Amino acid sequence: IIEKFTQEIQTKNVDYIVGPEARGLILGAALSNKLGIGFIPVRKAGKLPPSTVERKFEYEKEYGKDTLELPKLVNENYEGKSFYIVDDIYATGNTIKAIKNAIEQCGGIVKGVGVIMNIKELNNDDVFSLIDINEE
Numbered sequence: 001i002i003e004k005f006t007q008e009i010q011t012k013n014v015d016y017i018v019g020p021e022a023r024g025l026i027l028g029a030a031l032s033n034k035l036g037i038g039f040i041p042v043r044k045a046g047k048l049p050p051s052t053v054e055r056k057f058e059y060e061k062e063y064g065k066d067t068l069e070l071p072k073l074v075n076e077n078y079e080g081k082s083f084y085i086v087d088d089i090y091a092t093g094n095t096i097k098a099i100k101n102a103i104e105q106c107g108g109i110v111k112g113v114g115v116i117m118n119i120k121e122l123n124n125d126d127v128f129s130l131i132d133i134n135e136e
Contacts, residue, residue, distance in 0.1 A: 079107030
């Protein structure tokens with residue numbers, strides 16, 4: 001999995017990997033280590049120390065609303081930096097779309113999205129995935 005993602009991400013020339021809680025943290029940390037670039041952990045509200053939160057945002061999930069927090073970058077800001085978002089499953093895409101929107105509101109550039117599994121019948125989005133699921 002890490003090798004396939006590494007091949008994809010190396011073509012994008014990004015500064016940071018972004019991974020949402022929970023499984024995106026595991027995948028994202030492994031990828032940032034492999035690529036030798038920074039990692040941004042997107043956490044559920046209240047999990048980051050308040051002084052480290054850059055942006056807090058609410059979004060719609062399949063079964064209700066949730067709130068995530070984007071941390072501040074160490075010694076720099078999001079302006080002009082490039083990011084690649086990774087997660088395990090892409091269903092409706094609402095989590096990743098909310099993260100992408102938050103990064104862009106901070107001045108960052110999202111150069112791609114990658115997931116292990118994309119449930120295609122729930123979205124029509126163009127994301128890198130290792131497995132596409134069509135249950136129709």
